Amino acid sequence: MKAAAALSCLAGGTLAAAGTLNSANKLGKRALEKSDPFYPSPWMNPDADGWAEAYAHARDFVSQMTLMEKVNLTTGVGWQGEQCVGQVGAVPRLGLRSLCMQDAPLGIRGTDFNSAFPSGQTAAATFDRGLMYRRGYAMGKEAKGKGVNVLLGPVAGPLGRMPAAGRNWEGFAPDPVLTGVGMSETVKGIQDAGVIACAKHFIGNEQEHFRQVGEAQGYGFNITETLSSNIDDKTMHEMYLWPFADAVRAGVGSVMCSYQQVNNSYGCQNSKILNDLLKNELGFQGFVMSDWQAQHTGAASAVAGLDMSMPGDTVFNSGRSFWGTNLTLAVLNGTVPAYRVDDMAMRIMASVFKVSKTTDFDPINFSFWTLDTYGPVHWVAKKGYQEINSHVDVREDHGNLIREIAAKGTVLLKNTGSLPLNKPKFVAVVGEDAGPNPNGPNGCSDRGCNDGTLAMGWGSGTANYPYLITPDSALQAQAVQDGSRYESILSNYAADKTKALVSQDNVTAIVFVNADSGEGYINVDGNMGDRKNLTLWRNGDNLVKSVSSWCPNTIVVIHSTGPVLLTEWYESPNITAILWAGLPGQESGNSIADVLYGKVNPTARSPFTWGKTRESYGADVLYKPNNGNGAPQQDFTEGVFIDYRYFDKKGDDSVIYEFGHGLSYTTFEYSNIRVEKSNAGEYKPTTGTTPAAPTFGNYSTDLNDYLFPSDQFPYVYQYLYPYVNTTDAKKASDDPHYGQTAAEFLPPHATDDDAQPLLRSSGGNSPGGNRQLYDIMYTITADIKNTGSIVGEEVPQLYVSLGGPDDPKVALRDFDRMRIDPGETKQFTGRLTRRDLSNWDVAAQDWVVSEHEKTAFVGRSSRKLDLKVVLP
Template sequence: MKASALSCLLGGTLVAAATFNPVDKIHKRDVAKSDPYYPSPWMNPEADGWAEAYIQAKDFVSQLTLAEKVNLTTGVGWQGEQCVGQVGAIPRLGLRSLCMHDAPIGVRGSDYNSAFPSGQTTAATWDRVLMYRRGFAMGSEAKGKGITVLLGPVAGPIGRSPEGGRNWEGFSVDPVLTGIGMAQTVSGMQDAGTIACAKHFVGNEQENFRQTGESHGYGYDIAESLSSNIDDKTMHELYLWPFADAIRAGVGSIMCSYTQVNNSYGCQNSKLLNNLLKDELGFQGFVMSDWQAQHTGAASAVAGLDMSMPGDTEFNTGLSYWGTNLTLAVLNGTVPAYRVDDMALRIMAALFKVRGTIDMDPINFSFWTSDTYGPVHWVAQEGYQEINSHVDVREDHGSLIREIAAKGTVLLKNTGSLPLKKPKFIAVIGEDAGSNPNGPNGCSDHGCDDGTLGMGWGSGTATFPYLVSPDSALQARAIQDGSRYESVLTNYAPDKTKALVSQANVTAIVFVNADSGEGYINVDGNMGDRKNLTLWKNGDDLVKNVSSWCDNTIVVLHTPGPVLLTEWYDNPNITAILWAGMPGQESGNSIADVLYGNVNPAARSPFTWGKTREDYGADILYKPNNGGDAPQVDFTEGVFIDYRQFDKAGAEVLYEFGYGLSYTTFEYSNIKVEKSGAGKYTPTVGKTDAAPTFGNYSEDLSDYLFPKDEFPYIYQYIYPYLNTTDAKKASADPHYGQTAEEFLPPHATDSDAQPYLRSSGGNSPGGNRQLYDIMYTITADITNTGSIVGEEVPQLYLSLGGPDDPKVVLRDFDRLRIDPGQTTQFTARLTRRDLSNWDTEAQDWVISDHKKIAYVGRSSRKLDLQIELA
């Protein structure tokens, strides 16, 4: 624990972010700040959905020694064991090491597992059931590999800027659609027996400057990671919203982010972790650091961090802010014993809540190698044994992946060329239609854009068990139909392409893409975040050329978000445009299903397709703006991102948020509203119990020496033990010996009963339970006026009515199957939270006096029906 880093602790009331100019250095008084919030809340033994797990966890933790508790909280170090992150085991009580492993679209770096569609593609289905089924399947596969915590789903980034590198890992730019995606995925994963980890909390909206070391590698001399400067209202109404839904769904863990928020690091920001997450939202699980996102020891402990990942201060140093130092911090009174008790309690409660037992199958893979035999302790090259059992966990998930990818494909334009009906001659054009010549896993963590794009790059990826290319799937369908079929699988053969698509009877299908990913990989100058919103590899010229040579050109887009289609989308020779997102392993089959009408498209765009990059408003900060100090990223747009920004500016769009076509037609009618009998909102009152502790522990340092007679020391492995009874030497900290009073903020170690926040839920995770009371039920009739069966996605939007509110905000939706000529009733509900704004003075949700109007329509700008809420 370094005293010099303690200034990063400060968290508290989130103040409005100042406006900064790109000058050499911003004066400290103009930089957004967070004030401290302490103590760190301890678990509530009566919290909804957690009571039984709490009892089991309390019984288990009460048996632990201090060293064993610390072992649960501290990672064993990068490459210490088989997973990307593990904590120490407690063999005395039969608990094996807990395995934390990527990722939000499947198991990373393993074999015989599935590669699922991205969160964003799944959100485009607007189908709660498919979201849940995907979560369950991913959780099932992770459990089958021996994984304890799967590091997803993602709500940060939410997609503040369309160029954001990891937007595809999340769901949508809208907090409600993202929140529903989070809740359904969490429920699915945890019902399957794997703890979900909602990430990255919070304001983690760009890759550039997210870590100082990474930035130095790209030639930027900054001393601290960027600061996302977010005001209180924006935090609650946009960025915090989907995390509240994940907590309400019972998520077991939450990962704090690399970035700072209001100039306090996310993993030691007491405002974020103690106040918003654990107090206001009543989160009962454990907070895990992102890998190397921990910057202090005692300071991060009292600020609310519960688990350090991967445990070492930097990869493969063998040093840790916790481990030995956390043991010493408790022994010398710097960190109160109840705080470490609470860390262990939260970790074990999450395990018991999801698994019900400490019995777990062995970890049967190694992230570090595909070899069957090798060292368990990879960096130390010790413990040689079978480390990869090559267990096949895929079951029949390929069919689910195909269904989600097809139902997540958005039909943006169709002048009648689709669905295909045994076309005479198909010409498929573009590198994105074919296979990577080095194989589907030919680039480390998919850090390239070669062949068809099934996923982005970075730690959020998974290993393809296979990848069905569009070329192979469409060729198979053409052979089945007796169609002529040829393909040119490059973007750079204009003569051959022209000769092919200029022939008679050609239906030309052009596949183009854009890519993005995590910041540690640079692909063609894109350091995670995209440099622009254009298509990659000459894609725009390819589309324009083919459409100039062929009057029946269909364009398929694989992208991590919007691209600019302005130059060619309205070309009459382009008869159809489809966005297929990042579809996973069944890519070709899923797009064939849509093109041929086996799946009638009903997907809706989870973001807006603007005419210019500037119309989106918020952008990536690509160059440091604060000298050598932390770059300052000001969220001055507030809640006005994506469609909210376009509506505020009155900007034209190509395709709005929520837009998507079908092969049939629908009519909306007969909107009605029914007011519920929900009572008046009452703030939460009362106090917590005092902080519990689970028994005494020895204060004799000799009791914590490394037990060399019990097991051998492993190189670079992080232990809770001391190597000497000289505390200062054992800590390896030159500042060791300072007391808590010398550097920790007031109340950081308080253990007495604490008052509930008025906005908190008391026993209800997710906030005051009355926020989720249903206030209105709205119904409308949806009629299929076409000739074929189809699915429709009616959407409920709300005008909150205030001068500073967005024009409309999404509040509910459904995906309905309707037969030709049939009418189905759409039912939507508005909760108290849906109708409320965050009051920064009252520090609570309040329904304003402004007129509220509900709209039911087929997109954010096609609002067929409206009704005023009385």
């Protein structure tokens, strides 16, 4: 029950956090390295769109809570304290059990009888809003069936600034609009199923190297502070904040702040990004939780906008907390204002009532720490032995959905006519990636290896497979059905045997190769989360080159966490088809067989650019510290020019396959673009002020009322409580600095409770920003005709040129996935909002439509823009 030192200490050297990312710096110069304060932390808006009813229920509930109950609700119980990867304390007096936080972005981590879904990146490749929603809804249903209250996803950070970054696959795409759609649809799906979604990792969390000091030191790096992502104001708004705005507008209940620093202030105590950008400008009404061990201060993080500490302890299994006892004391001694803890509790409970509608939750029926049926509820303390795993099967028919998403997310990059397969005479499958992991699909903890076929990356963003259909098994089954001859060699190194196999007559050789990555706490073959390079793993490139030199009909299938370098072999005439199958999840083999044999006509589009060299991408992972033993500095000097925007700006021939590229087994013709201007009114900045901070009544200041009630229940080892164990406040805090006043160490206005001015760019009552940003300004239509002989789906993409000298050549703004019969013509409709046509003005601190001529394009990829029209 020890509280943590550093109730008042400010980690990282930057005062509690953060400030104006407003930067008059021109892009290309060093980004800001300082974050100025923004206080106070905004309190909930009782009239916010979509939140009013939840606010009223939350206020009724929170007004009945004691100070200790509020602290209990905001502080995690400690690593391995109970059954989930993270839980907060319960409020049993009011019938609220402990809230369960559980990974992950593609399924329920660490349980059984759950599904393993395709990655976010693979879902993005479908360019299908409906599939993104259905995926989110299915994951939400499974989480609810396990007793989970908050599902820790979806992911917009990393956005994908660097192709080698380890966790890009958890997110969607290095494009803010495609990622924003993925975030919005996934959030709506998860929360419609009755589980709170958690948008993460906020913000600028673009690589694994140096994200945590202890992790980096474990790899031999001598740093004392985490990486700082230095991002200017324009870039922040036009790239990295954009998809989080879409999540907030979709009603997301929680946001997870990230490990690394932003402009040299830790993400979970950065008042600029949490108080100003997220809660003030975007009008976020839910709660901010820390990533696991991303909290570095007590009072400072509270006033900077953090609402929930996860997993609660300062360091795993320390039994000490920045909050818990210390947060109770901070309110009692006036350091943290009572309204701030009230607002924390309000935000948590409003999210509960908005999404779950009730506090009568189903029980948590699994333990993240073991698959055993019986064991201790309090895992680290080994107390409360009972049934902790009920092995509830929550999969329903989600295998069919997974197969559909994975197939419709498979990108046909190249096809000279060998596909689709039609009862080929002889199929030879080659490569480790076609086969099983000899230790089973879950043989490596959190998928921390690359053995057998790759269907998800590694780290906390994983789930246990209920089964894994390998390409070898699915393709063999299809060959048997067709009467084809079938052989496979599931090795990347059996050169002689492979040559003998694929050199025979009538062979269709299918080579499976991969490239893996994941979270930084796992090192696979020297890849410390982030990939060391962009080449294929385990001799993959040599395997492809060898097989294609022996066989004139070689098809290559790539499972990867992002782009790989194809330069040495993609143009070979013997390579007749190349497919990117992403990370397809449990139905991997079935989904690729569906595409190869034409049961699914491929329509997916690449959610990133395939460059010729690693250097051609511009931005890259920072692999070595560059600031002595201090915080490594990563300057986002490229601004908004990442992925296709950067390649377009360079204007060279370093692109192999562009963003949005993907082939079909049929053909389409684009024609007749038209534009209709809407009657949207003039943009009006938001004005006015908030109400004053709401108050919820008095509380006792007598420490005797906060003593641990040992007569009511026994103390559990390392479990974190809101109580004190002595009436000596300094001893209870275990903080040598205890007794300092807020004025001595908190920034000015950190504890203000009077009415605050609204930002001109904020939404007032509209989460997501000024509601007029979402007014439709133009509607673009075009005719799409299927000129082939089979039914197919096409993905028309709407791009815009904003016309300014510092703007991208084109930027994606809308898209659709359309089913079109042979000979049929359908109309594509795309819409452009005011936000779509605006730039962030760093002087006005608002979105502004420039006077430059704007042009809309409709096409099949970022570089195949068949149609264009100047916007009137």
